[in-house]
Amino acid sequence: MTVTENPTPMGFGRMHRKEDARFVRGKGNYVDDITLPGMLHGSFLRSPYAHAKIISIDTSAAEALPGVRAVITGAVLETLKLAWMPTLSYDTQAVLATDKVRFQNQEVVFVVADNHYIARDALELIEVDYEPLPVVADAKQALAAGAPVIRDDKEGKTDNHIFDWAAGDKEKTDAIFADSEVVVTQDILYPRVHPSPLETCGAVADFDKVSGKLTIYSTTQAPHAHRTIYALVAGLPEHKLRVISPDIGGGFGGKVGIYPGYVLAIVGSIVTGKPVKWMEDRNEHLTSTAFARDYHMRGEIAATKDGKIRALRVDVLADHGAFNGTAQPTKFPAGFFHIFTGSYDLEAASCNVTGVYTNKAPGGVAYACSFRITEAAYLVERMVDVLAFELQMDPAELRMKNLIQPEQFPYTSPTGWEYDSGDYPRALRLAMDMVGYDKLRVEQAEKLQRGEHMGIGISFFTEGVGAGPRKHMDILGLGMADGAELRVHPTGKAVLRLSVQTQGQGHETTFAQIVAEELGISPDDIDVVHGDTDNTPFGLGTYGSRSTPVSGAATAIVARKVRDRAKIVAAAMLEVSTDDLEWEKGKFFVKGDPDQAKTIQEIAMGAHSSLELPEGVEGQLDATTVYNPPNLTYPFGAYICVVDVDPATGQVKVRRFIAVDDCGVRINPMIVEGQVHGGLADGVGMALMQVMAFDEDGNHLGASLMDYLLPTSLECPSWELGETVTPSPHHPIGAKGVGESATVGSPAAVVNAVLDALKPYGVRHADMPLTPSNVWRAIQGNPIRTDLAIE
Amino acid sequence: MQITVTVNGESHTRDVEPRLLLVHFLRNELGLTGTHWGCDTSNCGVCTVSLDGVPVKSCTVLAVMADGKQVGTVEGLERADGLDPVQQGFVQCHGLQCGFCTPGMLITARALLNKNPDPSETEIREAISGQLCRCTGYENIVRSVRWAAENEAKEVTA
Numbered sequence: 017m018t019v020t021e022n023p024t025p026m027g028f029g030r031m032h033r034k035e036d037a038r039f040v041r042g043k044g045n046y047v048d049d050i051t052l053p054g055m056l057h058g059s060f061l062r063s064p065y066a067h068a069k070i071i072s073i074d075t076s077a078a079e080a081l082p083g084v085r086a087v088i089t090g091a092v093l094e095t096l097k098l099a100w101m102p103t104l105s106y107d108t109q110a111v112l113a114t115d116k117v118r119f120q121n122q123e124v125v126f127v128v129a130d131n132h133y134i135a136r137d138a139l140e141l142i143e144v145d146y147e148p149l150p151v152v153a154d155a156k157q158a159l160a161a162g163a164p165v166i167r168d169d170k171e172g173k174t175d176n177h178i179f180d181w182a183a184g185d186k187e188k189t190d191a192i193f194a195d196s197e198v199v200v201t202q203d204i205l206y207p208r209v210h211p212s213p214l215e216t217c218g219a220v221a222d223f224d225k226v227s228g229k230l231t232i233y234s235t236t237q238a239p240h241a242h243r244t245i246y247a248l249v250a251g252l253p254e255h256k257l258r259v260i261s262p263d264i265g266g267g268f269g270g271k272v273g274i275y276p277g278y279v280l281a282i283v284g285s286i287v288t289g290k291p292v293k294w295m296e297d298r299n300e301h302l303t304s305t306a307f308a309r310d311y312h313m314r315g316e317i318a319a320t321k322d323g324k325i326r327a328l329r330v331d332v333l334a335d336h337g338a339f340n341g342t343a344q345p346t347k348f349p350a351g352f353f354h355i356f357t358g359s360y361d362l363e364a365a366s367c368n369v370t371g372v373y374t375n376k377a378p379g380g381v382a383y384a385c386s387f388r389i390t391e392a393a394y395l396v397e398r399m400v401d402v403l404a405f406e407l408q409m410d411p412a413e414l415r416m417k418n419l420i421q422p423e424q425f426p427y428t429s430p431t432g433w434e435y436d437s438g439d440y441p442r443a444l445r446l447a448m449d450m451v452g453y454d455k456l457r458v459e460q461a462e463k464l465q466r467g468e469h470m471g472i473g474i475s476f477f478t479e480g481v482g483a484g485p486r487k488h489m490d491i492l493g494l495g496m497a498d499g500a501e502l503r504v505h506p507t508g509k510a511v512l513r514l515s516v517q518t519q520g521q522g523h524e525t526t527f528a529q530i531v532a533e534e535l536g537i538s539p540d541d542i543d544v545v546h547g548d549t550d551n552t553p554f555g556l557g558t559y560g561s562r563s564t565p566v567s568g569a570a571t572a573i574v575a576r577k578v579r580d581r582a583k584i585v586a587a588a589m590l591e592v593s594t595d596d597l598e599w600e601k602g603k604f605f606v607k608g609d610p611d612q613a614k615t616i617q618e619i620a621m622g623a624h625s626s627l628e629l630p631e632g633v634e635g636q637l638d639a640t641t642v643y644n645p646p647n648l649t650y651p652f653g654a655y656i657c658v659v660d661v662d663p664a665t666g667q668v669k670v671r672r673f674i675a676v677d678d679c680g681v682r683i684n685p686m687i688v689e690g691q692v693h694g695g696l697a698d699g700v701g702m703a704l705m706q707v708m709a710f711d712e713d714g715n716h717l718g719a720s721l722m723d724y725l726l727p728t729s730l731e732c733p734s735w736e737l738g739e740t741v742t743p744s745p746h747h748p749i750g751a752k753g754v755g756e757s758a759t760v761g762s763p764a765a766v767v768n769a770v771l772d773a774l775k776p777y778g779v780r781h782a783d784m785p786l787t788p789s790n791v792w793r794a795i796q797g798n799p800i801r802t803d804l805a806i807e
Numbered sequence: 808m809q810i811t812v813t814v815n816g817e818s819h820t821r822d823v824e825p826r827l828l829l830v831h832f833l834r835n836e837l838g839l840t841g842t843h844w845g846c847d848t849s850n851c852g853v854c855t856v857s858l859d860g861v862p863v864k865s866c867t868v869l870a871v872m873a874d875g876k877q878v879g880t881v882e883g884l885e886r887a888d889g890l891d892p893v894q895q896g897f898v899q900c901h902g903l904q905c906g907f908c909t910p911g912m913l914i915t916a917r918a919l920l921n922k923n924p925d926p927s928e929t930e931i932r933e934a935i936s937g938q939l940c941r942c943t944g945y946e947n948i949v950r951s952v953r954w955a956a957e958n959e960a961k962e963v964t965a
Contacts, residue, residue, distance in 0.1 A: 032898050039906030040894040040913065042841020042881035049840035132831075133824070213941050214845050214853050214907040265843070265853075265907030266941045298846040520905030520942050690901045693944035721850035721939075729932040729945040 024540050026601060027533030030686045033525045034539070035518075044263040047218045047235050052291040055220065056085055058284050059135035060277065060300065061125040061142050063117035066153065066375040066714020067164065068146040070116055070124070077141035078127060083134040085288050087142075088126040088280060090114035098283065100169075101249055104273055104491055105349065107178075107340035108169075109378060111276045116149065118166055118338035119377050120716050121303035126280040128292055151375045151714040152176060154804055155312055155335035158372035166338055166373045176373040178340050183354035184366030184431045192327040192364050196318035202402045205783040206391045207803045208310040208335065208376070208708040210302055210718070211383035212726060213519070215265025217305055218295035221281035225289055231258045234278050237267045238557025240515055241494060243549045245274060246282070248492075261547035267519035268759075269382035270306050272343040272559050302724055303716045306343070306379030307708060310335035310803075311353075311391045315399045323409050325360055325418045327430075330367040330395060334380070340371065341378035343559070344387045345489035345496065351381055351388030352480055354431040358396035359440050359478045359652060360418040365430040375714040384695060384759035386479050386560050393477040397764035398781065401473075401771065405780045410457075411474050411768065412448060416441060419476070426745075433480055435650045436752075437742045438678065444476060446738050447654035447676040456658060464776060470671070473657045473769025477761035480648040481753040482565025491556060497644040498562075499553030500570035502531065502578050504637040506624040508617030509541045512574075515555020516567040517547040521755060522687045523563065527571050529683050530749065534575035535582075535616050536602025553640065561651075561753035564683065565744075570643035572748040577639035584633050585623045586614045649744045649752035653677040655696075657765040661773040666792030668770055670700055670731065675762070676738035680752035685739075692758045693735050699762020701727040703770070707785045711805045810874040814839065815883025823870050830854040832870035833880060841881040841910045852938025855911030856880050862915045864937075881910035884917065892955040892962070893917050902951030904942035911938050916952045925956055 025031055038044055075087040090112035093099040100108045113124050125142050129135035150164040157163055158176040167173050193199060219234035230252060236242050239259040247254035264271065277294045284292035296305075312333040318326045334350065336342060344351040350369040357365045381387055400418075404411040419440040420427050427435040453472070460470050486495030501513040512531055516523065523546055528539035545551055555567065579599065586604040587594040590612055597604045605613035614622070623637045658672040675692055682688045705725040708718040718724035743750025763784065770786045771779060774794060782794035783802045793799050811820045814837060821836055833839045833856065845853035847866055854865040857879035884891040893916040896902065903909040912935060919926055919934040926934065931952045932945070940948060 033901070035906070036898045036903060039903055039909050040881075040890065040897050041885060042839070042910045044841075044906045046840075046843070046907070048844065049834075051835075051838075131835075133826070211941075213905070214851055214939060215843070215905070216845070264905065266905040268941070295844075298848070298851070520903075522904070686901050690904055690943060690947055693946045694904065694942045695944075697941075697944035720848050721846045722848050726939050726941070728936045728939065729949070730936045732945050734928070734949075735944060735946050 024538055026536060026538060028529055028683050031525060031529060031539060031684055033522050034528065035522065035524045046215055046263045046265055047220060047233055048295045050220045050233050050262065052220065052222055055291040055293055056128050056130060056284065056288055057132045057135050058126055058128045058281055058292050058294040059132065059139060060123045061139045062121040063113065063124055064120065065117055065146055065148050066120040067149040067151045067166065068117050069149060070113060071145040071147055073125065074143040075125060078138040081134065081138045081141060083130040084127060084138045086128040086284060088283060098250065098279065101274065101279060103339055103341040103378065104343040105340045109339035109341055111279050115169060119375050120714055121300065123276045126284065128284040128288055151712065153375060153710045153712055153714045155310065155333050155372055155374055158374050166375060178336055178371035178373060179349045181349045181369045182367065185364050186366040188364040189327050189329050189366040193316065193318045193329060196326055197321045198319045198407065199316060200403050200406050201314065201316045202399060202781050204313045204315055204395060204398050204781065205803060206309040206311045206313065206394055207784055208307050209383060209702055209706045210307050210708055210724065211268035211270040212302060212724065213266025213268055213270060216296045216298060216301035217271060217275055217277060219278045219281040220291055220293045221285040222291040223285040228256050229258065230256060230282065231260065232278065232282060233260045233262055235264055235271045236261045237271045237517055237519060237559050239517055239547055239549050240554045241491060241556050242274060244494060245492065259549045261517045264519040268384045269559050273306055273341055275305060298721060299719050303719050304377050306341065306382035307377055308380065308383035308385055309391060310380065313395050315395050317399045317403050319403055323407055323414050323417050326363050328357055328362060328365045328396065328399065330356055332367065332369040334369055334371045335374050335376065336371050336380050337374060337376040337378040339378035342380035343491065344381050345483055345491060347488060348387065352386065353388040353392050355389055355433055355480055356392035356396050357429050357431060358393060359420060359476045361420045361424065362430050376710060384698060384756040386481055386756045386760055387483065389479050390760045393760050394764045397475045397768065401768045402780055405775065412453060415444060415474060415476055419444065434647055435478065436647060436744050436746060438650065438652050439740060439742055440476065440652060443652065443676045443678055443740050444654040446740060447656050447674050450736060450738050451656045451658065451672065451674045469661045469663055469773040471659045471661060471769040471771065471773025473765045473767065473772055475655045475761050475765035475768060478650055478652040479757060479760055480650055481561035482645055482649045483560050483562055484645055484648055486644050494556060496556050497642050498555030498566045498570055499640065499642045500567060500574040501553050501640045502574045502638065504578060504620045506621050508537060508620040510537055511543045511545060512571060513552045514544065514546045514567050515553050516558040516563040519558065521558065521563060521691065526683050526687060530568060530571045531575045534572055535579060537616055561755040564751050565649045565747060565753040566643055566645055568751055569645065569748045570641055573643060574639050574641040577641060578637045581637045581639065582616060582619045584630065585619050588627055588629050589614050589619065589622045646746050649680065649747055651679040651752040651754055651757050653757055653761050655761050655765040657769040659769040659773060661770060661791065663795055666788035668704055668786060668791060670733050670766065672736065673733050674736045674738065675758060676740065677754060677757055678740045678742050679754035679757060680742060680744045680747065681750040683751060688754050689737055691754050692737060695756065695758025696735050696762050697727050697732050698759040699766055700731055702763045703766035703784055703786055705785050705787060707802055709803050709805055717805055808871050810871055812873045812876060812878055814878045815880060825869065825871055827870040828866055829868040829870045829873050830865040833865065839880050839882050843907055843910065852911045853908050855914050855938060857914050857918055860918065862918045879914065881913055884913060891917065892959040893920065893952065896951040896955035900947050900951040900954050902943065902948045908938060908940045912948055916955060919952065920956055920959060924960065
C-alpha cells in the first residue's frame with residue numbers, strides 16, 4: 017500500500033524517516049550482515065574465573081581441528097606488542113590475558129576458523145590451567161587493608177586505588193553544613209547496569225596485503241576516533257585505515273570504546289590474509305562490554321526548617337572494574353557528575369569521587385548517561401525527596417521553592433557550570449497540570465484509608481550535553497569538535513557529510529531537515545553520508561547527546577556558508593549588488609522587486625556555469641566547517657510517575673508517566689518524542705528490574721537476558737508527553753539535544769513514586785532495582801545490598 | 808541432513824548440520840539477513856519468523872525442524888502493490904529507531920492481525936511482550952500496529 021500522510025516539510029517539522037524504507041523491508045546493513053569473499057570467523061575463549069593466575073595454555077588440539085585457521089593467545093600478541101591496549105581513560109587493558117585474568121569472561125584465546133560453529137568447537141579443545149586468586153567483588157572492600165591487588169601489571173601498584181577527584185567549594189560547603197538548621201544524610205547506590213542494545217558488538221576486518229589498506233566494519237559510535245586510536249596504538253598508517261560503521265542496532269554508549277574483539281579481528285585478518293568477522297553473543301556482550309554506573313554515593317543535604325536548600329555534599333566510591341576504561345572527556349575522571357546540584361539554586365556544593373579497581377568488567381560510562389549526569393540527577397532528586405520526607409513537606413512544593421528562576425539565566429552553578437537557558441517552574445507546573453497533581457494526592461489519601469498504596473514521584477533534571485568546548489574537552493587528546501561538509505550539485509540536489517554516526521537517532525532525516533531549513537532544498541533532495549571515515553570529515557562521533565548540539569550546529573553553519581556563496585552567485589546572475597538581495601527560504605530576490613529572483617537550484621546551476629563571478633570568488637557552492645561549541649547546551653525536564661504498589665507481594669505497577677521535556681528548538685518533533693519514549697522505558701527498567709549483581713567469587717549474576725531483565729511492552733505504560741521550548745542562546749538553531757534526557761531524568765521519578773507509596777511504612781529510601789523482593793524487604797524494614805549476593 | 812524449507816513461498820533444499828539453528832540457516836545459507844540474531848535464549852525476539860503461520864524465535868529452532876514447513880520472514884512481507892500495512896504503519900507512526908527489532912516485530916504484528924484484525928492496545932502489548940525493543944519504549948510500536956489494523960480495515964471495505 018502507499019500512503020502520503022505527513023508530506024515532507026521544507027525544514028523543521030514532523031517528517032517520516034528516510035532510513036525507514038530499508039529497515040521495514042529487512043534491508044538494513046548491520047555488521048553481522050556483512051559477508052566478504054573468503055571471510056573467516058573468530059571467537060573468544062573466556063575466563064571462568066574473576067581473578068586467577070594463568071599457569072599454562074595448551075592450544076594444540078584446537079589448532080589440529082580441521083577448519084581452524086589461526087589460534088591467537090596473549091603470548092602471540094606480546095610478540096606484536098599488542099597484548100595490552102590503552103583505554104579511553106589513559107589506563108591499559110589486556111587484549112588477551114597473559115599473566116592473569118581479572119574478571120569473569122575476560123578474553124583469553126582467540127580462534128579463527130572457517131565458520132562460527134567450528135570456531136566454537138575449537139574453543140572446547142583448549143586447555144587452560146588457572147590458579148584461582150582471592151577476588152574483590154565488592155567495591156567497598158577494594159581499598160581495605162590486605163585486599164588482593166588486581167593491577168599488579170602496573171609497576172609499583174600496591175592497592176586498587178585509581179583516582180580521587182573533587183569539585184566545588186569544600187570550605188564554603190562545610191561552613192554551611194556546620195551552620196544549618198537541618199542536615200540529612202543518605203547512602204544511595206546506583207547499581208551496575210548495562211545498556212544492552214539488541215545488536216551486540218562485532219567487527220569485520222579486511223586487510224589488503226597488496227595495498228596495505230585495512231578496512232574495519234565495526235559497531236562503533238565514533239568511527240573517526242577509532243581510526244586514530246588504531247593508528248596510534250598499532251602504528252598503522254592512518255591514511256591506510258578505513259573504519260566503517262554501517263547500520264548500528266542501538267548503541268546507548270556501549271559502542272564508544274574499542275573492545276579486544278575489534279583488535280583481534282584486525283590481527284586475525286593480518287595473520288590469515290583473509291577478512292575476519294567477530295560477532296559476540298549476548299552472554300559475552302553483557303559480561304565483557306561497557307557497563308554503566310556502579311556508583312556508591314553518600315549524599316548530605318543542608319536546608320532551613322522551612323525547606324530552603326542551602327548546600328549539597330557528596331562522597332562517591334566509583335567501581336570501575338578491572339581496567340579503567342571509562343569514556344569521557346579527559347579532564348573529568350568522574351565525567352560530568354559534578355552537575356549534581358541539578359536544577360536548584362544552592363549556596364554551595366562539593367563532591368569527592370574515588371575510583372577503584374574490582375574484579376569486574378571494565379567500563380563505567382555508557383547507557384545514555386551524558387557522562388554520569390544520570391548518577392548526578394538521580395542523587396539530587398533522591399536527596400530532595402529524602403529532605404521532603406524529613407521535613408514532611410510535599411516534594412513538588414519543596415522543588416518549586418528551590419528551582420533556579422528564569423531570570424537567573426545564564427546561571428553559574430556552585431560547581432562551575434554555565435547553564436544557558438531555562439524556565440524550570442513553567443515545566444514543573446505543566447507536568448503537575450497534566451497529571452492532575454492535587455487530585456492525585458486526594459486519591460492517594462483515600463486509597464490509603466482502604467489499605468491501598470499508590471505513589472506519586474517527581475523528578476526534575478538538568479543536563480549538560482554537546483561536549484564540548486575543545487579547550488576543556490578532549491578524548492585521548494582529540495578535541496571534541498566535529499566537522500561537516502555540504503556539497504550542492506549543479507541541479508540543486510545536495511549531499512551532507514557528517515562525523516557523527518546514527519544508531520537509530522534518525523540522522524539521515526534530521527540533518528537533511530536542518531539543511532532544508534537553511535537553504536530551502538527539500539530533505540528528499542539531500543543525502544546524508546555518515547559512518548565511513550573515508551567519506552566524512554573528522555569528528556568524535558555520537559554519544560553524550562552531542563549530535564544535534566555539535567554536528568547540528570556544524571550543519572546549520574555549513575549551510576549558511578553555502579548560502580553566503582549563493583548570494584554572491586545570485587548577485588552576479590541578477591546583475592545587482594549583494595547588498596540589494598534578500599533571502600527568503602529557497603531563493604534570493606531583489607529588494608523591492610520580488611519577481612527578480614533566483615532559486616537555490618538556479619543558483620547552484622549558475623555556480624557551476626560559465627557565469628562570470630566577482631574576482632576572488634571561485635565557482636560552485638560547496639563548503640566545509642568545523643564546529644567548536646562555545647559551551648554545553650542544557651536541556652531539562654519535569655517528570656511525574658504514578659505507581660500502584662502491592663505491599664503483600666512488593667509488586668510495582670507503573671500506572672502513568674508524564675514527561676515534560678525542554679530540549680530547545682525541535683527539528684523533528686516525531687523523532688524527539690521517540691527518543692524520549694525510549695529513555696522513559698530505560699528509567700522503568702533501571703528503577704524496577706535491571707541490575708548486574710555479583711557473588712563473592714565475582715560470578716556475574718546477570719549474564720543472560722533471562723537474568724538481566726529489560727522492560728517489555730507490559731511493564732511500560734502509555735507515555736504522556738508535554739513540552740516547553742526554551743532555545744539555547746548560543747546554538748545556531750537553538751536546539752539543545754535530547755537523546756539521553758529521559759534516561760537521565762526518569763529513574764528518580766519511578767523510585768520516588770515507589771518510595772512515596774511506601775512512606776506509610778516509614779521507608780525513606782531503598783536502592784534500585786525495586787524488584788518485588790527488594791520492595792517487600794524494604795517494607796519489612798530489612799533492606800539488603802542489591803548489587804551483591806554475599807551473605 | 809537434507810532439508811527442504813519453503814521460505815517466503817520459495818522452496819530451498821540444502822544439506823545442513825543437525826545443530827544448525829534456523830536463524831543461521833536463513834541468514835547464512837539463504838542470505839536473508841533481515842532476520843537478526845540477538846540473545847540465544849529466546850528473550851529478545853529479534854530472530855522472530857513465522858513457522859507455518861505462527862511466530863517463533865528462530866534462535867531456538869533447529870533448521871531441520873523447519874523441514875517441510877513454511878517460513879515467513881520480513882523479506883516476504885512486501886506485496887505487489889507496495890508495503891504491507893504493518894510495514895507502512897511502522898513508517899507512519901515512527902515505530903522503529905535503530906531497526907534491529909523491527910523485522911521480528913513486523914512478523915508478530917502480521918500474525919496478530921491475521922488472527923485478530925482489530926486488536927486493542929492491551930492485546931497488541933501482549934502479542935509483542937516476548938520481544939524487546941530498546942529504542943521506542945513500545946509506545947509507537949503499539950500505535951503502528953493500531954494504524955495497520957485501521958488502514959487494513961479501510962482497504963478491505965474499499
